[in-house]
Amino acid sequence: MAHAQSVQTHLDSTLMQALTRLLGPRLSTHPDTLQQHGHGESHHPPQPPAAVAFVQTEAELIQVAQWCHQFRTPMVAFGAGTSVEGQLQCVSGGLCIDFSQMNRILEVNNGDLNCVVEPGVTREQLNLHLRDQGLFFPVDPGANATLGGMVATNASGTTTVRYGGMKHNVLNLNGVLANGDTLVTGSAARKSSAGYNLTELLVGSEGTLALISRIQLKLYGIPEQVLAARVCFPSVQHAVTAVITLMQYGLAVARLELLDQGSLRAVNQYCGTDYPQQPTLFMEFHGSTALVAEQAATAQALCETNGGVSFVATTADDEKKRMWHARHNAYYAALAQVPNGRGWVTDVCVPISRLADCIDATQADLQQEGLSIPIVGHVGDGNFHLLFSIAPDDEPGLQQAQRINQRLIDRAHGMGGTCTGEHGIGLGKKTYLQQEKGATSVAVMAAIKQALDPLQLLNPGKIF
Secondary structure, eight states: OOOOOOOBSSOOHHHHHHHHHHHGGGEEOOHHHHHHTTOOSSSSOOOOOSEEEEOOSHHHHHHHHHHHHHTTOOEEEESSSOOSSSTTOOTTBOEEEEOTTOOOEEEEETTTTEEEEOTTOBHHHHHHHHGGGTEEOOOOOSSOOBHHHHHHTTOOOTTHHHHOOGGGTEEEEEEEOTTSOEEEOOOSSSOOOSSSOHHHHHTTSTTSSOEEEEEEEEOEEOOSEEEEEEEEOSSHHHHHHHHHHHHHHTOOEEEEEEEOHHHHHHHHHHHOOOOOSSOEEEEEEEEOHHHHHHHHHHHHHHHHHTTOEEEEEEOOHHHHHHHHHHHHTHHHHHHTTSTTOEEEEEEEEOOGGGHHHHHHHHHHHHHHTTOOOOEEEEGGGTEEEEEEEEOTTOHHHHHHHHHHHHHHHHHHHHTTOBSOSSSOOTTTTHHHHHHHHOHHHHHHHHHHHHHHOTTOOBSTTSOO
16 A cells, blocks of 8 residues: 655645635634644644645535545544544644534434434534434434544444444445545445445545545434433442343343443542442433333342442433433543543453453553553443543653553453454554454455555545
């Protein structure tokens, strides 16, 4: 695969003039705007673009891509800036394309349970729009990410255990290739055997194959009743064993999340809550009133069999919001433990039967290193995270986190798992992709990239 070109700190003057005529003040070279668009939530140093284009329509996007292709200018897509593996760093400079103003909800098809949105629509915006129609979109990575960004990283989150991640919930995509050509990957039908699965090819491609311009998503009916619960355990191992029991029993749990004692300590300090500082499972059940009550009672019994205590269940909206506020703020609570700390977050995913072993060995590794790093996870599908917070000038701390991360990934691979369950590869896990997939598989991926983007203009330097 061809190497990315050198960093473009300034765009060709003819290209700048054309972009200015098209976009006017929506083309920015202001230093603060450039800096903002040169990074996400990751620990990687910012690498700003030469300019930022705020596109508003698919037609504008196509024209921008055509011109960038003509002038051999790299393009990096930007949504809400919440990615954590360096996907947004403009390693070759060039043009950052900001999709935040392509934020229209184009269709809601109630009868077919789907909708069509532009990539800049956020998940909270979509669900607020759907609420009065009795529908919702379930994928919840925690951050209020754009749906285009969630497609690009194959996002998942707290509800994946029941509803699946983005790849399970995208029906069709419109994409703009590096040369400005457009493609449509699927249809409104729930299944198809027509050719290669281009939809799932683009889902998780991290902006390296096409620029997403339109998304058709599956929707679900808002359940009659939502019941949230939490239960404490004497150890993480007891909690994970309970998770395995719940999953093997076949409970239709909609969310199943773990916060360890370090996470709860940080959350209590950050959010002003008073949760017991013990490993805790947060769970949620969706369905009829009778069904969720039955499911919660069964979950309580199974958890108590595995050492669970202080089981609390509620259908009250304020208490449910309070519970999930704790889980969604665990990352920011971890950051706050270190003054000016920068997030260094890693994730792995292993088969559910190996989850307890993987977390147990990871905790032992942290203890041997003299660290107490919060562990949180979407444990219902075997996915968990370490939430490091590292001061900007703490080079030994960064190197220590990298060593622990390497051992964590080796451990996950040894258990039949993956180096990333939801964060993606970006800059941070390129080495581990080769380790996990092998040279032949990575070469096939590179060949696909070469076929669709031979000039290496779309998000160059990522994944490979």
